[in-house]
Amino acid sequence: MSEDVFNAYGLHVLSKGTPLNEKEISRIFQHQIDYINIERRAGTAAEEPRSRDPFSAYNPLLRPLYYDAVAGAEQLFEKALVEGRIYEDDVKESFQPLVENFRAERDVVSLLLMLNSQDDYTYQHSVQVGMLSYYIARWLGWSEEETVRAGKAGFLHDVGKCRIAEVILNKPARLDDEEYKEIQNHPQYGYEILSRSFDDKGVALAALQHHERVDGTGYPQGLTGDQMHPMAKIVAVADVYSAMISSRVYSEKKDLLFVLRELYELSFKELDPDVTHTFIRHMIPNFIGKRVELSNGEFGTIVMSNPTDFFRPLVHVGEQFIDLSVVRDLSILHVNM
Known part of the structure; x- marks a missing residue:
């Protein structure tokens, strides 16, 4: 060991300088310690050079599946604009393979950093909100079926933006009043598309209500927390977090821990406190x-x-x-x- 090791409760487990043998490694597993720092013993084989990619240990399928899902989101938006609806098979083809592979990843912070870039904000945001909504529902103790529905709701929450002109969506300057009013129509547009596409009221309501706030200051209906669908409360938290950590044409990307602090402040007025605190409590150990x-x-x-x-x-x-x-x-x- 190159330094002392403590478990999640602060209990000292192993001291700096301890040789790691089978017994010590077993003890590390028993205390559910994920990371340790070691020094190679003299006389052991030289370590293979490490990849400079800090995410090389991740499932190698994640990155291509993520970008497949981003491309799938773009196709869904385009089809929704032309046909006024989307199809279950298209959603499964785009998002489900990613769900199957990221559900086992424990370090959500590194996962988000790995998969976040400046391109295709609208579509990357949809995929990220789908991922985060899936995780939040799971952390809240929802069933696997409901958790998958929450992920789907997050993935599709912004589909109404297909009806918003790109010059407004990607405008680098501040929106004027008319443009802002048009942007505020996207939850209603999304609700109409998803109501026409699925026999699932919760997914459609998540799109309609993801900009509502528990104190009644949101839009489009000014609902309060007791009027919001539970799925919408989850997607609202995921939506705010993804938007804050993303590089956008009109906003600087913010530090992930700083954003969690901002979410914590919002939990006392705008975002559902139970959902937000559950999210924060499970994200913090990732740091x-x-x-x-x-x-x-x-x-x-x-x-x-x-x-x-x-x-x-x-x-x-x-x-x-x-x-x-x-x-x-x-x-x-x-x-x-």
Whole structure:
């Protein structure tokens, strides 16, 4: 071991310098520790050169399947514009192969970073919201059938944008009042298309209500939380998160942890608190092992999350461990991959 190892509850498991044999490795598995830092023992075979791609350990099918799903979303939008509807077989062909492969991935943060780029924002956003909606529903304890429906709802939530002119969708400057009103029509357009396409009210309502807010400040109907469909509450959280982390023609991509902090603030007024806090609680452990820059300019690694103070974890900096929940004058500025 090149450093001390602790489990998720802060219990010391192994000390720096411990040789790793079968017993020690078994202990690491028993404590459900995913990552450790080691030094190769003298006299052992040289390590094979590592790929510079930090995501080489991921399922190699994910990247091509993701871009297939993005291309599939574009085709769905085009067909919806021409025919006024979409087809179940097309959705399954586009999105289901990706679902089958990403459901086993545990590090959602790295997965999103790997699959996020500046191209095809509208279609990438649809795929990301589908993925995140699937994860959120699963984290909420929904059945597998309902979880897949939530993923489908997220994937199709923006299909109404097929009726919005591209000059408005991709406008680099601020929208004027008329353009903004037209953008606000896309939930209704999506509801009409999906109601015509499927005998599934929940999926159609998720499209209609994903810009509604639990405090009644959303659109198009100004609904409050008790009036929103549960699927729409999930898609709303996924939609906001994906939009904030994405590179767009009119917005800078934001740090993933910073966005979670913004979501946390929104959970007290606009977004459903149960859905949002479930999402944050399950996303935060994904940051364990990630390099971070602190507000004092130092760099470290997150080694343990804090279940009562999401954004102030335990950070390993040099030879010391800094508990940000105790050292309140320090904070995380950026998460670096």
